[in-house]
Amino acid sequence: MTRYRLQPTPVQEQALLQHCGHARFVWNPAVEQHACWRPDRGPAPRFAEQCRQLTQARAEHAWLRAGSVTVQQQALKDFHQAMGNFFAGTHRRPTWRKAGRHEGFRIVAVKPGDVRRVSRRVGQVKVPKVGWVRFRWSRPVPDGAKSYRVTLDRAGRWHVAFAAIPDPIPAPGTGKAVGVDRGVAVSAALSTGDLLNAPGLQESERVRPARLLRRLARAQRGSKRRARVKAAIARLKARETDRRKDWIEKTSTDLARRFDVIGVEDLNIAGMTRSARGSVEVPGRNVRQKAGLNRGILANGWGGLVRRLEHKAPGRVVKVDPRYTSRTCSACGHVAGESRESQAVFSCVVCGFEVNADVNRGLQCS
Structure with missing residues (x-):
């Protein structure tokens, strides 16, 4: 994710906050559904079923219908991705989002014309239902970015982050x-x-x-x-x-x-x-x-x-493997707790090798 500082006007900021509120409103009932679901009811609602429920909610509530359907559907998509990560064992179970603490939304299917540079330090991104929003052009926007996420941190700063896989840094080839x-x-x-x-x-x-x-x-x-x-x-x-x-x-x-x-x-x-x-x-x-x-x-x-x-x-x-690295001499390989004289000094009791204790652990990783 390549992040930039967003600079919305006061009117645009209110529209962005509405998007954040809609995304949070969609996310929290999805969390509640899965938290209250019991195995005897069958499988929990999946993404397609919750999208149908979202369509019904938009038909019943004008304030929700006035928001962006892209923002609301992507909140559901993010939730199901989070549940997939939870079942895979890589992340914790998704929890409730709170106003003022979890403010943000995601936009997908970004076209090349939705991001433009207007001056040396200023760019603009097109946000649904908001229009063109300025951001600080601190570095080039990654080519091929298909989605972006708008967030508001607790310090009151808006950011836009474009999703793109960065090119890896080539190895120097020195063998070091x-x-x-x-x-x-x-x-x-x-x-x-x-x-x-x-x-x-x-x-x-x-x-x-x-x-x-x-x-x-x-x-x-x-x-x-x-x-x-x-x-x-x-x-x-x-x-x-x-x-x-x-x-x-x-x-x-x-x-x-x-x-x-x-x-x-x-x-x-x-x-x-x-x-x-x-x-x-x-x-x-x-x-x-x-x-x-x-x-x-x-x-x-x-x-x-x-x-x-x-x-x-x-x-x-x-x-x-980090086991016994704080007691093992990187020079001779002898393991002894007495070699660790203090938090900062390692002195091997066998070969006399003396070095900073953290550097000794680093040598074992190299």
């Missing part, structure tokens, strides 16, 4: 391999000795979240002041997310261009970041410490880095 160890103190430690860190908030910005959260706690629910504070928190989090994504893109591109083979540990990140709260009968232990570790893992972009590496260097990313 690199191992990448992902960590919390160091985002990515390369077997070459390079230590890379994902950027986050600056020192002057780190005090703002706590201050804004205290201000949010004092604000009355439903007030304009509370909405302003929530928007400020969302903008701060969006800034941190944008910096992390930018780092992931640049780092993955650099690795794909420099090395023929890229080794990473095969980590179950979803399982590693699962909450430790437990249940009422069996409460969890060290819940706050585990929550801090989860935040550290997610803030360093472990999954995003490997995902983009697989996109840009398909067939060149090798996943290595």
Whole structure:
């Protein structure tokens, strides 16, 4: 997905919000149908059946009929794709979408004339029932894009993302391999000795979240002041997310261009970041410490880095079994817990090889 910053007018923004509301209205009943369906009723409604139900709903409700049928049908299509991913075991079950949090819709069957460039930095995309909407032309739109998705994030920013399969980055052909160890103190430690860190908030910005959260706690629910504070928190989090994504893109591109083979540990990140709260009968232990570790893992972009590496260097990313890598010497292969002197230092008790602990794990992946 190639994403651009959308710049709608106030009138167009209201029309886009109506599309988002219609897509959410169609999605939520589909989720409810499948959640309440029982096996004795037979198979759950499929895409064709729910499209017929949508046609009946549009005939009964003028406000729904006034919206785009493409937007509403694609919401159903997205739901059935999400259910297919759930049954395949790759994603979680689709859940309800909430106003202000899940705002977006998808348009398909995009024609070449539906996207145009009007100046050096400005482009336009044709949205059904809205017309031509401007977006920032930060880079060329991919050729052959057949669909796009319009989204509104919690910071109040509109984006349009064109779906297209990017061309992979060709291998340099030098035969070089690199191992990448992902960590919390160091985002990515390369077997070459390079230590890379994902950027986050600056020192002057780190005090703002706590201050804004205290201000949010004092604000009355439903007030304009509370909405302003929530928007400020969302903008701060969006800034941190944008910096992390930018780092992931640049780092993955650099690795794909420099090395023929890229080794990473095969980590179950979803399982590693699962909450430790437990249940009422069996409460969890060290819940706050585990929550801090989860935040550290997610803030360093472990999954995003490997995902983009697989996109840009398909067939060149090798996943290595992570067991005992923190105790194994990359020089002689001896396994001993005593070799890990600290979080940052690895000193083999047999051969005396000493190196940064994260670099030692990266060497085993290369």
